[in-house]
Amino acid sequence: MDKIKLAIVYYSMSGTNYQMAKWAAESAEANGAEVRILKVTELAPESVINENPIWKAHVDDTKDVKIADSEDLDWADAIIFSAPTRFGNLPSQMKQFIDLQGGLWFEGKLMNKVVSAMSSAQNPHGGQESTVRSLYTSMMHWGAIVVTPGYTDDSIFKAGGNPYGTTVTVDQDGNMIEDVKDAVFHQTKRTIEVAHWMKKGKITDEVINEDSEVIGVLGDGS
Numbered sequence: 001m002d003k004i005k006l007a008i009v010y011y012s013m014s015g016t017n018y019q020m021a022k023w024a025a026e027s028a029e030a031n032g033a034e035v036r037i038l039k040v041t042e043l044a045p046e047s048v049i050n051e052n053p054i055w056k057a058h059v060d061d062t063k064d065v066k067i068a069d070s071e072d073l074d075w076a077d078a079i080i081f082s083a084p085t086r087f088g089n090l091p092s093q094m095k096q097f098i099d100l101q102g103g104l105w106f107e108g109k110l111m112n113k114v115v116s117a118m119s120s121a122q123n124p125h126g127g128q129e130s131t132v133r134s135l136y137t138s139m140m141h142w143g144a145i146v147v148t149p150g151y152t153d154d155s156i157f158k159a160g161g162n163p164y165g166t167t168v169t170v171d172q173d174g175n176m177i178e179d180v181k182d183a184v185f186h187q188t189k190r191t192i193e194v195a196h197w198m199k200k201g202k203i204t205d206e207v208i209n210e211d212s213e214v215i216g217v218l219g220d221g222s
């Protein structure tokens, strides 16, 4: 069976969403996927980043992480986004990345991508759900297949119970309040599983078996 190609595209200033991206990568690899962890371009001025030692340390720690581009999205069967909440919404850094995909969208290369989203905020009701849903609005324009965790696993309750996507509350020092690792693992596995269904379930002239092997062509008696 073909490996699912998963792009994990994140933005993070103090490391939370980077950690969630790394957990997603761990889960994806354990579930047989080929993974790329990718950050989006920082737009905040260096002077602002340097004001906060946690932000500065995070930028230094992740200087070697590849910056996401359209080729990564074209490559991917599935995409997991992870971004912190900014005034109840997506950070401009992630929004710009999405807005730069107009060319790929125009070529029809974003349709049927299997996507899912995660987020964080300083307050449990500080906009975590609206950030995830805001990203899903763009995904609907792409014709992507949005995979939400819903309440499909006990880990979601342990993580604070957000059915739209795993989200975590994080204090000013960057410490996560809820234990969300298992929820990230579950959401990632579910995303990969749906991506497998998508690959298998395409209506084409080819007849495939349960291992996605082509065993004939429609109309030839197979």
Ligand SMILES: Cc1cc2nc3c(=O)[nH]c(=O)nc-3n(C[C@H](O)[C@H](O)[C@H](O)COP(=O)(O)O)c2cc1C
Binding pocket: 011, 012, 013, 014, 015, 016, 017, 018, 083, 084, 085, 086, 087, 088, 089, 119, 120, 121, 122, 123, 124, 125, 126, 127, 170, 174
């Ligand atoms: C400009 C700005 C706006 C923010 N807006 C919110 C908000 O609306 N609600 C909230 O609970 N936290 C808010 N936060 C806190 C961030 O969401 C929090 O620092 C982030 O989730 C940590 O993720 P990271 O470690 O990946 O950067 C804001 C932070 C900044 C810098």
